[in-house]
Amino acid sequence: MADLVQIRRPGVPSSGTPPADPTHASAPEKGTVYVETYGCQMNEAESALVRGQLRRAGYRLVRDPAEADVVLLNTCAVRERAEERVFGRTTQLLAHRRHRPDQVIGILGCMAEHLRASIRTRAPHVGLVVGPDGYRRIGEMVDAARDGRPVVDVTLDRREDYAGLDESEGITGPRANVTIQRGCDKFCTFCVVPFTRGRERSVPPREVLRRVRGMVEAGAREIVLLGQTVNSYRHEDATFADLLRAVARVDGVARVRFTSPYPVDFDDALIEVMATEPAVCPQVHLPLQSGSDTVLDRMGRGYDLATFVHLVERLRAAIPGICLSTDLMVGFCGETEDDHRATLAAMEAIRFDTAFCFAYSDRGITRASKRLSDDVPPEVKRRRLAEVIELQDGHTRASLSRRVGDEVEVLVEGTARRGDRLLGRCRHFWNVLLPLGSAQPGSIVRARVEGSTGRALLAHPMEGPSSHPANAAP
Numbered sequence: 001m002a003d004l005v006q007i008r009r010p011g012v013p014s015s016g017t018p019p020a021d022p023t024h025a026s027a028p029e030k031g032t033v034y035v036e037t038y039g040c041q042m043n044e045a046e047s048a049l050v051r052g053q054l055r056r057a058g059y060r061l062v063r064d065p066a067e068a069d070v071v072l073l074n075t076c077a078v079r080e081r082a083e084e085r086v087f088g089r090t091t092q093l094l095a096h097r098r099h100r101p102d103q104v105i106g107i108l109g110c111m112a113e114h115l116r117a118s119i120r121t122r123a124p125h126v127g128l129v130v131g132p133d134g135y136r137r138i139g140e141m142v143d144a145a146r147d148g149r150p151v152v153d154v155t156l157d158r159r160e161d162y163a164g165l166d167e168s169e170g171i172t173g174p175r176a177n178v179t180i181q182r183g184c185d186k187f188c189t190f191c192v193v194p195f196t197r198g199r200e201r202s203v204p205p206r207e208v209l210r211r212v213r214g215m216v217e218a219g220a221r222e223i224v225l226l227g228q229t230v231n232s233y234r235h236e237d238a239t240f241a242d243l244l245r246a247v248a249r250v251d252g253v254a255r256v257r258f259t260s261p262y263p264v265d266f267d268d269a270l271i272e273v274m275a276t277e278p279a280v281c282p283q284v285h286l287p288l289q290s291g292s293d294t295v296l297d298r299m300g301r302g303y304d305l306a307t308f309v310h311l312v313e314r315l316r317a318a319i320p321g322i323c324l325s326t327d328l329m330v331g332f333c334g335e336t337e338d339d340h341r342a343t344l345a346a347m348e349a350i351r352f353d354t355a356f357c358f359a360y361s362d363r364g365i366t367r368a369s370k371r372l373s374d375d376v377p378p379e380v381k382r383r384r385l386a387e388v389i390e391l392q393d394g395h396t397r398a399s400l401s402r403r404v405g406d407e408v409e410v411l412v413e414g415t416a417r418r419g420d421r422l423l424g425r426c427r428h429f430w431n432v433l434l435p436l437g438s439a440q441p442g443s444i445v446r447a448r449v450e451g452s453t454g455r456a457l458l459a460h461p462m463e464g465p466s467s468h469p470a471n472a473a474p
């Protein structure tokens, strides 16, 4: 590693005390940069933070990697396929070196932390490898890489909460992510996150509220609070329920959501805030992972199925019609056919509205990698995954069909990918398609659901403004 540059790590400011911006917005332009994001909403928020840091360091953001002096891929390490995709992308990017021979390619985020300097062994054309706690100094690191000095910085810093920095750069649309918690202390046996993102730390409430107000000033109407286990948030005596209530009451915030909560830490105080604060949306993503108690125990999730079902009942009693999504993993170490059938039975009993379904893959550094055997054959994983997806597709279609005829409140986000309709989200977080030209992006309209596509609701705006009190927001 003798050729690698180490950028001096400045002291992280004490929580809640924004540091002076070390750069100057009017610095001469140093070059152009393009940031591409893979993975979760946390990565989207961090890409926005990186863009802001680089703009302040004198770089201009571009939308086309062919025009960039620096291309940064902000990556995910949750599944092997995601990492392979990123390696493939770096090879594709080499084509730009025909007309831009000095283009720097960098890998940021969880994959950088997971594979570290070995990324440069496999892909020597990658000049920058930076983990999720290194973005405060990303400008200096990019400068060094452009000087031909490869940089690897994957130090995790349990104090880094990016206080004083901004996650709004490059954000378009009325929905904005605000990170309130970083890292994870749960150490589920299958999960790479505690190793790639370090220990759990909560952003002080004052800093969270500063970020939320900044997002509202930048045009956001819906705030999504992010954390690896967002409801485990704790800062001094402030709980997640306290913080959620405070964010919901910020002027100009029409809607608040949060993701992803940890089932064990979902307490009555949080359910009460969800049920009583008008801006908090009736939707929650609650990862179950498996319907088998044996598998849940082996995963180290800290709950059994009965406890999870009881939580779902409490949520549905307090917030009638709440939209529930989940994560389901098939083929975890030692999963038998009986365990798999228990997952299908749990899905039938709970009837999630939507689910992210995936097959377990061994990530090499987790507790399961070290202690358990990845013994479910790939073809069995594929078959179980197909069964789970098929069952969930039916439940999702049924949930959407039940909404036909309802009046929904839609936050219009822009034009749908095919370009023939407007796309928005209702408070339950369903995608809603509206006729083109029937509403302004950024507005909140009431609409009647007329049908569904199997993945989205088809609706038509009704006369008159939304009755939601926050519709008067900017």
Ligand code: SF4
Pocket (backbone or CB within 6 Å): 184, 185, 186, 187, 188, 191, 192, 193, 194, 228, 229, 262
């Ligand atoms: S709670 Fe478990 S699955 Fe979620 S990030 Fe933490 S270790 Fe990973």
